[in-house]
Amino acid sequence: xxxxxxxxxxxxxxxxxxxxxxxxxxxxxxxxxxxxxxxxxxxxxxxxxxxxxxxxxxxxxxxxxxxxxxxxxxxxxxxxxxxxxxxxxxxxxxxxxxxxxxxxxxxxxxxxxxxxxxxxxxxxxxxxxxxxxxxxxxxxxxxxxxxxxxxxxxxxxxxxxxxxxxxxxxxxxxxxxxxxxxxxxxxxxxxxxxxxxxxxxxxxxxxxxxxxxxxxxxxxxxxxxxxxxxxxxxxxxxxxxxxxxxxxxxxxxxxxxxxxxxxxxxxxxxxxxxxxxxxx
Numbered sequence: 001x002x003x004x005x006x007x008x009x010x011x012x013x014x015x016x017x018x019x020x021x022x023x024x025x026x027x028x029x030x031x032x033x034x035x036x037x038x039x040x041x042x043x044x045x046x047x048x049x050x051x052x053x054x055x056x057x058x059x060x061x062x063x064x065x066x067x068x069x070x071x072x073x074x075x076x077x078x079x080x081x082x083x084x085x086x087x088x089x090x091x092x093x094x095x096x097x098x099x100x101x102x103x104x105x106x107x108x109x110x111x112x113x114x115x116x117x118x119x120x121x122x123x124x125x126x127x128x129x130x131x132x133x134x135x136x137x138x139x140x141x142x143x144x145x146x147x148x149x150x151x152x153x154x155x156x157x158x159x160x161x162x163x164x165x166x167x168x169x170x171x172x173x174x175x176x177x178x179x180x181x182x183x184x185x186x187x188x189x190x191x192x193x194x195x196x197x198x199x200x201x202x203x204x205x206x207x208x209x210x211x212x213x214x215x216x217x218x219x220x221x222x223x224x225x226x227x228x229x230x231x232x233x234x235x236x237x238x239x240x241x242x243x244x245x246x247x248x249x250x251x252x253x254x255x256x257x258x259x260x261x262x263x264x265x266x267x268x269x270x271x272x273x274x275x276x277x278x279x280x
Contacts, residue, residue, distance in 0.1 A: 001125040003188070006063040006071025006081055011052055014080035018048045050083040060124050062087045072124045089124040093192065098143050100198055103150045105165065110202035113150050113165070115176065116195055117142045123188030131187045141183040142194075149176050155201065165199055172196065 025041030028034065055061050055076045063070040065084040073079060074091070096117040105111050119138060121127045127134040149172060150165065157164040165172055177194040184191060 001069065001123075001129045003123045003125040004071045006061075006073050008073055008079040008081040011054075011078035011080050014048060014052075018045055047083045048080060051080045052078075053081055053086055054078050058090070058092045060089045060091055060121075062089060062124050062128055069125060069129065087128060089121055089127055091121055091124075093118060093120045096138060096142060097197065098139070098146060101143060101147060101150075102202060103147050105150060105155045106152055107154045109155055110204065111150065111155050111165070112198060112200045112202055113146060113196065114198035115142065115146050116193075116197050117180065117191065118193040119184070119189050119191050121188055122190045126186065126188030134187045134189060137187050138184060138189055142180060145176060145180040145183055145194075149179060155199070165196070169196060 021044060022041050025037040029037035053061050053073065055073050057076045059076065061073045061081075063073065063081055063084050063086055065082050070082055070084065072089075073081065096119065098115050098117070100112050100114045102110060102112055117138070121134070131137045153168075153172065154162075154164050156166045163171055173193075173195045176196075177191050180194055181191045
């Protein structure tokens with residue numbers, strides 16, 4: 001199915017023409033004493049009145065004549081169209097909030113995830129006739145696409161080059177929208193935006209994963225501290241050597257490096273030991 005424009009005329013013009021026809025029919029029926037004119041006018045009036053329709057802004061009306069799709073009226077206003085069954089389809093932008101789903105990420109960790117989908121109908125024929133119930137279709141396909149995307153990535157990762165659900169929210173949202181659009185093309189629905197609204201570890205592993213995140217953060221912090229400490233010690237030795245403040249042997253350099261590393265890396269304040277003798 002593909003949407004097409006339905007035949008229509010301005011409703012006020014149609015009523016005016018109907019009024020003229022009724023006047024002439026009444027005139028000829030009186031002059032010629034023939035009631036057939038009134039019967040014909042009455043039938044015509046019924047047909048015209050059954051074709052009257054009002055279309056609200058951002059709304060549409062699909063015209064169905066004896067089971068055949070005749071087209072869609074998208075313009076807002078008052079019209080007369082083919083006497084038929086008419087079905088209204090909203091063209092307004094809608095929000096859909098998915099339920100909180102429990103799925104396993106690519107590492108097998110159970111997580112809870114939910115998303116909001118912003119969509120609108122762009123093809124009324126597909127929305128009405130190619131799927132049974134397009135709002136329900138959108139709901140089911142949104143949850144299916146969300147599950148599929150969630151299983152492709154880890155909740156979190158230490159690899160800066162790899163994507164994760166928590167660290168790449170924008171990229172994940174774009175991929176979710178693209179996949180969902182592919183699934184909803186058959187229903188004549190356009191996905192305007194799809195974005196995660198809830199992301200968390202499942203309750204049964206939340207505590208363990210929190211400890212893991214804390215341990216990872218501690219290790220990363222220690223690594224940064226050690227890298228900074230090495231740079232500071234290296235700079236100190238270079239400056240002492242350039243300024244020739246004191247000549248240090250290899251053993252003294254090793255001891256100085258050890259003392260500086262302990263002083264910089266240690267979480268507690270260090271207690272300096274003063275050497276009042278000579279350096280040998």
